[in-house]
Amino acid sequence: MGGTEDERRRRASRAFPRLPAADEGPPPLEDLLAGVARGDERAYEAVYDQTSGWVLGVIRKVLRDPAQSEEVMQEVLLDVWRSAARFDPALGSGTSWVMTMAHRRAVDRVRSERSHASRELRSASAVIDYDDVIEAVQASLDRERVQHCLVSLTPLQRECVNLAYYGGYTYREVAELLGVPAGTVKTRMRDGLIRLRDCLGVE
Amino acid sequence: MASGDSELHTLVGAYVMDAVTEFERAAFSRHLTSCPECRAEIRELQEAAARLGTAAAVLPRSELKGQTIRAASRISQLPPATPAPGRTWRRLTALPRAALMAAAVLAASAAVLGVVTQHTMQQLDHSQRQNHMIAAVLNAPDVVILTAKVSTGGTATVMMSHSEHALVFTAHGLRALPAARSYELWLMGPHGDRPAGMLTAEAGGMAGPAVVSGLTPGDMIGLTIEPVAGSRQPTSAPIVLIGHGNN
Numbered sequence: 343m344g345g346t347e348d349e350r351r352r353r354a355s356r357a358f359p360r361l362p363a364a365d366e367g368p369p370p371l372e373d374l375l376a377g378v379a380r381g382d383e384r385a386y387e388a389v390y391d392q393t394s395g396w397v398l399g400v401i402r403k404v405l406r407d408p409a410q411s412e413e414v415m416q417e418v419l420l421d422v423w424r425s426a427a428r429f430d431p432a433l434g435s436g437t438s439w440v441m442t443m444a445h446r447r448a449v450d451r452v453r454s455e456r457s458h459a460s461r462e463l464r465s466a467s468a469v470i471d472y473d474d475v476i477e478a479v480q481a482s483l484d485r486e487r488v489q490h491c492l493v494s495l496t497p498l499q500r501e502c503v504n505l506a507y508y509g510g511y512t513y514r515e516v517a518e519l520l521g522v523p524a525g526t527v528k529t530r531m532r533d534g535l536i537r538l539r540d541c542l543g544v545e
Numbered sequence: 546m547a548s549g550d551s552e553l554h555t556l557v558g559a560y561v562m563d564a565v566t567e568f569e570r571a572a573f574s575r576h577l578t579s580c581p582e583c584r585a586e587i588r589e590l591q592e593a594a595a596r597l598g599t600a601a602a603v604l605p606r607s608e609l610k611g612q613t614i615r616a617a618s619r620i621s622q623l624p625p626a627t628p629a630p631g632r633t634w635r636r637l638t639a640l641p642r643a644a645l646m647a648a649a650v651l652a653a654s655a656a657v658l659g660v661v662t663q664h665t666m667q668q669l670d671h672s673q674r675q676n677h678m679i680a681a682v683l684n685a686p687d688v689v690i691l692t693a694k695v696s697t698g699g700t701a702t703v704m705m706s707h708s709e710h711a712l713v714f715t716a717h718g719l720r721a722l723p724a725a726r727s728y729e730l731w732l733m734g735p736h737g738d739r740p741a742g743m744l745t746a747e748a749g750g751m752a753g754p755a756v757v758s759g760l761t762p763g764d765m766i767g768l769t770i771e772p773v774a775g776s777r778q779p780t781s782a783p784i785v786l787i788g789h790g791n792n
Contacts, residue, residue, distance in 0.1 A: 379625070386617060390610055398605045400598035415605060416613050423617035427625040434588050441595035449563040454672065457747065488600035506564035507597050513559040525555070532558030532590075539593035 371436030499534030734764035
């Protein structure tokens with residue numbers, strides 16, 4: 343019996359020599375990114391596993407189109423490979439670094455689409471859709487937490503954050519959509535995010 | 546910019562959520578270099594915004610993993626940024642090199658990524674190169690931002706960097722032109738008038754960003770109305786002329 347357990351452990355450590363045992367959780371993204379910066383393809387694979395769902399998720403929210411979203415997701419992941427040496431943990435977490443790139447790319451893409459198509463403003467979804475989200479325990483815990491915190495915002499703060507982050511609109515477009523002065527939208531975006539930060543307890 | 550700084554600071558939330566235009570992003574990034582408190586605030590708010598993103602996670606199709614990893618293995622990696630960005634950024638992102646690098650990376654991913662069509666790649670190639678040039682101008686230590694009224698209607702804004710020998714031109718509220726006429730940009734200065742590209746005004750008279758390279762000392766950027774095919778030399782007086790005298 344002990345033999346099979348040993349055997350399993352040996353096989354697992356051969357498959358993932360750099361990863362700690364499963365109960366210690368995955369290695370921190372920051373460490374993996376440092377590996378990617380050195381050209382470590384195995385670290386890159388682990389980064390892909392850890393982040394591709396997040397990246398595709400945020401892009402899908404902004405872009406909607408599934409095929410284009412996959413394309414942009416791949417661009418972002420290739421950017422992660424290419425520029426991992428530029429990641430500086432002193433400036434923020436690995437998650438924040440990857441998500442900032444993903445969101446910016448999605449927004450760039452959706453804006454160029456919108457300027458090609460008529461500048462028609464579509465309605466952004468009010469809250470997170472539950473249809474196609476990952477059914478993993480950690481992911482659904484995260485989602486519930488964020489959802490809970492979004493509900494703690496004032497309705498205007500929530501609308502501003504939703505339209506900007508998930509809709510990809512500029513604060514001026516949001517002001518136009520909501521019929522509220524642009525200055526008000528700017529401050530609601532800021533204090534909405536501050537409240538979200540406090541509620542989520544991120545540093 | 547004196548009156549603009551506290552005004553700029555309220556942009557923190559919009560900036561973190563990419564709810565700003567390219568110009569506002571550039572102006573705000575410049576503001577950040579002199580505002581350590583803003584950088585700390587941005588860092589925290591970026592972490593919060595990232596959670597909005599990760600909460601929307603979906604499972605990618607499994608084929609994408611192999612494709613992406615194979616594509617990455619053929620793309621060369623960038624060296625680390627050096628620690629004094631203000632001083633070294635310009636050298637790191639010298640225009641031709643950045644453009645070449647972008648082109649090389651795109652060529653590599655085009656060869657490998659089955660999902661990306663030829664047409665999309667060409668668009669990306671162009672827009673990515675343009676983005677690199679815009680980034681180089683906007684982040685140059687000597688960039689100046691100048692705005693002027695267009696005599697026939699609208700406003701033009703130029704971000705100009707002599708160290709990058711380039712500028713970025715945008716306009717809004719430009720008058721719609723008859724089908725046979727078009728807007729054309731010119732570099733106008735001691736070296737004569739050189740055509741700097743046609744400018745298409747879209748809905749609402751929005752135009753640009755147009756990247757103009759080959760800027761030499763003393764040059765200004767001018768806009769004229771020309772026959773739709775463009776001209777070799779301006780055939781009418783500029784409806785706006787922007788530059789700064791001391792260079």
